[in-house]
Amino acid sequence: MSADDQQFLDLLSSIPNQIRRYSGDVAEYVDKTVDKVADEIRDTLSTASWIPDYARPSLPSRAPPVQVIPVTTYERFQDWISRHKFLTGVLIVAAGYATYKTVRITKGMHKHRRAKRARNGGRLEVVVIAGSPTLPLTKSLSLDLERRGFIVYIVCNTIEDEVAVQSLSRPDIRPLGIDITDPPNAGQSIEKFAAYLQASHAAVPRAKPNFLHLKAVILIPSLNYQTSPIATIPPSSFADLFNTHLLHPILTIQSFLPLLTSRITPTGEKSATPKVLVFTPSIISSINPPFHAPEATVCSALSAFTEVLTAELRPLAIPVTHVQLGTFDFQGFTPVRMNGAAGVPGLLPPAEPLQWPESARHAYGRNYVSQSSSAISAGRIRGLRGSSLRELHNAVFDVIDGSELSDVVRVGLGAGLYGFVGRWAPRGLVAWMMGIRKVDELSSWEAGEILKSDASASDSKSEKSGSGSSENGEASASEFIAVARDDDGHNVWKLG
Incomplete structure (x- = not known):
């Protein structure tokens, strides 16, 4: 069979398919045309007045016209939530936390905080503050606790400290002379204080005597530290710093441990559990920035000491609370002003880059000046006045009366934020944000x-x-x- 014959046969075989397709198209067109004509005739007859009702054709039911309804705000909000589920979850968690904090703070502000008193109005509860009477924090806390109905004793090591306590002119803020550097003398002072607690006392003459209860011992170490590169700090200054800022607070708590564990309770009185509160600044020790070795070292050591103390006293049912302090507004309390550190043990001399050796100025001078002008220079958040002292006073009272049971309480501006930054932010990023940059030129070594x-x-x-x-x-x-x-x-x- 030739190629022409095969092409002719293929053409003949495709004719039925084409006839079938064309016939289908014609039939579909005819059906649409007939349906259209039938609809027009039906519409015409259904509206003709000359046709009686029983013979008038009925119109088929038609779908109602489509109406465009505008979307409401609620529906748009639902659609946005369905498209941003993760972001919605984050916003819900943040809003819940903010609501919880707001409700808790509002509730705490309206809480009635007063110490327990006797029926005749006499004071019953005693609080001991182991901190320098010249510190603004010691002054504000002692005055607030005395106003709430406590008898406040401030530990005094020298005659000058006792004079500072008496200058407050409050009859229920009293000095407690304890020479921590002399252990035998300190033990005798603690025994006298224990005997005083075991004896009954009358608030006014001819009134019914009552027994006093030790509610808390509050340790407030020195909160003032100088900044300087480690290379410029003499070893003797480090030794004095550790003795006054670290060893002295540890010995103070050690002196009070026999009094705390003895559970001094007069006959017939219910046993009261005293509490221990240890204050430390938390901003610098959380991020450990450059040129803050004294504060970072001492505060970290005190934090570790507090954790060990908590573990040792927990089986004895003596709660220990570590109060990590942020920045506070001490307006109204005159801070101690010191020109240098001459004659003041434990304080480093002011770090002046011009007084450093030339090699130290080349190595640390520029970064030290940049860090000193950063937002958290000297442990304070620059440009912000700090939290109100009322927030600290309320937190301390809640710990004393047992409303706050946490082992660690962060209070003050920046305490929680810098704790979070110290745990999760990279150290290099924190240093860069404080202005620390790489030093390219160093001085040559001079023997x-x-x-x-x-x-x-x-x-x-x-x-x-x-x-x-x-x-x-x-x-x-x-x-x-x-x-x-x-x-x-x-x-x-x-x-x-």
């Missing part, structure tokens, strides 16, 4: 520069002490750091 500066500092110290002997002067010009000796028996960290 004997450090030794000369330390020797001159030691010589000036020996001249102030009035030592005229050359041997004593040579001995005082050498300072040691307690490290292991080398094989030859020489201390490699000997300066001078």
Whole structure:
């Protein structure tokens, strides 16, 4: 069969398919035309007046016309929620937390906070504050607790501290003389105070005597720290700092532990559980920024000490609360103003970059100045006055009366925020935000520069002490750091 014959056969075989398609199109067109004509005839006859009603054709039911209804705000809101489920969940959690905090703060503001009194109006509950009477925080807290009905005792180590307490001119704010540096004397003072609590006391003459109850011991370490690079802090300043800011608070709590664990309760009286509150600033110790080694080291050590103390006293049913402080507005309380640290143990001299050695200025000067002008310089949030002291007073009272049972209480502007930043934010990001930048140029090493500066500092110290002997002067010009000796028996960290 030739190709022409095959092409002819293919054409013949495709004719039925084309006839079927064309016939289908014609039939569909005819049906639509007939239906259209029938509808027109039906519409015409149904509206003709000359046709009787029984013979008039009825119109078929038609679908109602489509109406465009505008979407309401509620429906648009539902559609937005369905398209942004994750963001909606975050907003709900944030709104719930804000509502909870608002309700709790509002409820706390209206809470009636007063110490328990006797039937004749006498004061029954005693609070001991172990903190310097010159600190604004000690003054404000003692005055508030006295106003709420407590008998407040402030631990005093010197005559000057007792004079500062008496200057408050409040009969129920009293000095409690305890020399922490002398353990036997401190023990005798604690025994006298315990005997005082065990004896009955009358608020006014001829009134019924009542027994006093120790409610809490509040530890307020020094909250003032100087800033300086670690390289410019003498070892003796570190030693004084640890003695006054760290060792002194630890010894204070240690002196009161026998009184706390003895559960002093007069005969026939219900046993009362005293509470321990330890205050520490939390902004600097949360993020540990550069040039804040004294505060970061001391506060971290006090936090660890508080955790151990909590674990030891928990089986004895003595609650310990760590109060982490933010920034507060101390307007109305005159802070202690000190020019330098001469004669004041535990405080570092003001860090002036111009007084540093040239090598220290090259290495740390620019970053120190940038950090000093940052938003949290010296542990305060620049531009903000801080939280009201009423917030702190309410938190302390809630811990004392048992309303607040948490082991850690954060109060004050920035306490919670910087705690979160310290736990989750990268250290490099925090330092960069505080203005810390890479140092490209450093000074060259000069042999004997450090030794000369330390020797001159030691010589000036020996001249102030009035030592005229050359041997004593040579001995005082050498300072040691307690490290292991080398094989030859020489201390490699000997300066001078």
